[in-house]
Amino acid sequence: MSRTADMPAQQAQLSHAVWNVLAEQGIERLTIRAVAAAAGCTTGLVMHRFPNRRALLLHARQLLHERTRERAENLEAEASTARAALRAVLAQGMALDDRTAAESVVWVGFLAAAVGDDELTGLHRTNNKSWRERITRLVESVEPNWPRERVTTTAYALIAMVEGAAAFGSTDPAAYPPATQQAMLDATLAAFGLIRPATSAT
Amino acid sequence: MSRTADMPAQQAQLSHAVWNVLAEQGIERLTIRAVAAAAGCTTGLVMHRFPNRRALLLHARQLLHERTRERAENLEAEASTARAALRAVLAQGMALDDRTAAESVVWVGFLAAAVGDDELTGLHRTNNKSWRERITRLVESVEPNWPRERVTTTAYALIAMVEGAAAFGSTDPAAYPPATQQAMLDATLAAFGLIRPATSAT
DNA sequence: CTCCTCCCATAACATCTGTTACGGTAACAG
DNA sequence: CTGTTACCGTAACAGATGTTATGGGAGGAG
16 A cells, blocks of 8 residues: 555545635535645545545535534533533634634535435434534533423524524624624523623633 | 516516525526526526526525515514514514425525625625614514613524524424424513513414 | 517537546555 | 556546527517
């Protein structure tokens, strides 16, 4: 065997290129050639690492989920209280800086690409389910005495609010600057009684 | 002049075909030929009514906004109280039936298509602004004594929650059935003090 | 009835897209 | 140093896509 060729690493790099194209040019320009150009290679390498375009997209989608999950777990582990963990994990889902804004654009792109694609749709549902379970668990740890239904409904509402804020924030950063998004999150958490009225900072 | 050819009507019909393709096949299959097939005509008519593909998309996007605005205004006019108006207008933004679910898919599709397209992005921002103003006005009419910032932050949070719920509901109806979405809306409105705790019905 | 206008289907065209096939070349074995 | 292996760049190919050009035919004007 020759020494080059770190297949997983190259797959990750190509997936990263997929994100870049998706974030900067949109799903309509998401072509094999555009990905290769973004990765600084040729279509030959792309097709050598993935059997076809869909496999490339599926891998990139999966990797996006892994990254998000990893980051959420780190934030959760570092948080000092359950409330802080809930807020931090939700906040990382919004478009508060260039990276998370790009991730939101990519996420919306994959959501749009999932229409009519059973595999991508399935991936979305699986990932969303684990996301729901995480937030539900965090809400429950903040309010252990709430009835189950109140916990889940609150968690679902928080998830929807965050996702909507991320989509708006990434598409119209002037109307939804980071401070506004954080105010939305804090106001919602406060309304549900999950933090004390006035809060700020990241 | 010959008698056939109702240009605006045909444009509307073609825009409707754009929605259908976008909802059923996704943005990646949104081609002139697919639109023509969905409209039951040939590409000749499509290119005869619109100078190019982008103009077709822009018109379909605009028309979607008009429809939504019209429906919101009707609901608002028919509502007996400000609270009812707020809830009804927000509820029609969620994926509660086949039509609104399809609209949500279409909306996400346009959002994804707006990446890297200044004109579509501008349209989104304009439409979203008028949507923000509508919800802000409704919140203010429910709670006229709230300070301005509280009104806007609450309105923004509601908007984001509804949009997120619609996206989730249309992509994973099993996990977010209509009853769940309505529970999310009612719980959020109740949390913000905009309706009395327990409510149901459309 | 005859022409004439203009609506739109048909088909052609250049370009782009996913995918496949081929071949050069770099790295290791001996 | 030479042969071998497999990585991957190059290029070809079929099909799809946006767009343009051509022509048939249906309705009004005279």
